[in-house]
Amino acid sequence: xxxxxxxxxxxxxxxxxxxxxxxxxxxxxxxxxxxxxxxxxxxxxxxxxxxxxxxxxxxxxxxxxxxxxxxxxxxxxxxxxxxxxxxxxxxxxxxxxxxxxxxxxxxxxxxxxxxxxxxxxxxxxxxxxxxxxxxxxxxxxxxxxxxxxxxxxxxxxxx
Amino acid sequence: xxxxxxxxxxxxxxxxxxxxxxxxxxxxxxxxxxxxxxxxxxxxxxxxxxxxxxxxxxxxxxxxxxxxxxxxxxxxxxxxxxxxxxxxxxxxxxxxxxxxxxxxxxxxxxxxxxxxxxxxxxxxxxxxxxxxxxxxxxxxxxxxxxxxxxxxxxxxxxxxxxxxxxxxxxxxxxxxxxxxxxxxxxxxxxxxxxxxxxxxxxxxxxxxxxxxxxxxxxxxxxxxxxxxxxxxxxxxxxxxxxxxxxxxxxxxxxxxxxxxxxxxxxxxxxxxxxxxxxxxxxxxxxxxxxxxxxxxxxxxxxxxxxxxxxxxxxxx
Ligand SMILES: [Zn+2]
Numbered sequence: 001x002x003x004x005x006x007x008x009x010x011x012x013x014x015x016x017x018x019x020x021x022x023x024x025x026x027x028x029x030x031x032x033x034x035x036x037x038x039x040x041x042x043x044x045x046x047x048x049x050x051x052x053x054x055x056x057x058x059x060x061x062x063x064x065x066x067x068x069x070x071x072x073x074x075x076x077x078x079x080x081x082x083x084x085x086x087x088x089x090x091x092x093x094x095x096x097x098x099x100x101x102x103x104x105x106x107x108x109x110x111x112x113x114x115x116x117x118x119x120x121x122x123x124x125x126x127x128x129x130x131x132x133x134x135x136x137x138x139x140x141x142x143x144x145x146x147x148x149x150x151x152x153x154x155x156x157x158x159x
Numbered sequence: 160x161x162x163x164x165x166x167x168x169x170x171x172x173x174x175x176x177x178x179x180x181x182x183x184x185x186x187x188x189x190x191x192x193x194x195x196x197x198x199x200x201x202x203x204x205x206x207x208x209x210x211x212x213x214x215x216x217x218x219x220x221x222x223x224x225x226x227x228x229x230x231x232x233x234x235x236x237x238x239x240x241x242x243x244x245x246x247x248x249x250x251x252x253x254x255x256x257x258x259x260x261x262x263x264x265x266x267x268x269x270x271x272x273x274x275x276x277x278x279x280x281x282x283x284x285x286x287x288x289x290x291x292x293x294x295x296x297x298x299x300x301x302x303x304x305x306x307x308x309x310x311x312x313x314x315x316x317x318x319x320x321x322x323x324x325x326x327x328x329x330x331x332x333x334x335x336x337x338x339x340x341x342x343x344x345x346x347x348x349x350x351x352x353x354x355x356x357x358x359x360x361x362x363x364x365x366x367x368x369x370x371x372x373x374x375x376x377x378x379x380x381x382x383x384x385x386x387x388x389x390x391x392x393x394x395x396x397x398x399x400x401x402x403x404x405x406x407x408x409x410x411x412x413x414x415x416x417x418x419x420x421x422x423x424x425x426x427x428x429x430x431x432x433x434x435x436x437x438x439x440x441x442x443x444x445x446x447x448x449x450x451x452x453x454x455x456x457x458x459x460x461x462x463x464x465x466x467x468x469x470x471x472x473x474x475x
Binding site: 117119120121122124125126127144145146147148149150 | 181183255256257274275276277278279281282296297298299300363
């Protein structure tokens, strides 16, 4: 790794520069823009910084997002967990990391994933979708709590 | 008599007020408990459910299932109300399912629902404080059908464990087959899946069976019936699944069972079908020793009587 690159990575993950907000680090390479879109951050009020294809000792390549003045909701964390289970979330208050966690996917996801089955009741009544984690390994599979269809990782349709 | 005459009073108690929405909600031990209890209900016509009311919400018509639930209730001295077609009810005016449930639960003690959309029974169960029984939700689940199939199999074979079962016909769209195979897999059964390529068992079910190490093979030539099985479970092949009507005719004739086709079996094989049949099973099999399809219909009442009593906490 060149000195410049190292410096660049150091700068981009310098979380203390953030007074209050969230740093989403170790995003699976190539998912940064998806996460940005899914969290609706591209036209949000907050200042957002994004780093793509950064060098990472742990992952080779990674993406990273810093959001100023925002803490994520449960649904947003679930969405990150689906897109990039290895990500780490650092919550910053007063320039300090107050908590650092992986986006632990709950066993039950409400209002996070859309069921693709057109004859699922969740697509015909005004109710939030609900999915249960069927398998975490070798790939994530979710089961719709209503129609019971299984969706593998690559086909998950985030709301 | 009270619940303490039952083999497992703890389990019996846990069933009171519970919903029967999907076979996935039940452990193996619970399934066996219901089947054991059902044996005691075969000849029971005590008025255990006197004064109780079931509401049968048939948003999708199914005369057979509705009559079976109604007969079960009447046999035990209970009353039925409900509708047989959503077109004539307030639902047609656009009321939400949850609202319909919250209104009708004031009229009854237990709810039976059949609906064309998958997951409707789950939603009804979430909306209601009363027990809800799923009478079929689209292509998803029909737990009383699965239980009556299991009851029939156990009655005829004395066990559920380690049986060899062939499923025949439309294995892609048949919820009856999907549900039954998932339960029988827990009992270490082996399967032969005989279907046309275009109606083969869905990938995710095959993957689950493979993952759990279940012995299972697919066969796409109906002319080669697996003669080493204990049970032949046949299903209806529906015309609307085919683009080409000629192909439909070819397939449905190829998957038809008759007495001659069963001559290759060294001993009588149990022949099951969820009914109604069209021409999948020739009438010349009706007095065949292994023919079990009309017995399934009779067992349906027994299983429904059992569940209604169990959920309402009124056991013999
Ligand atoms: Zn669904």
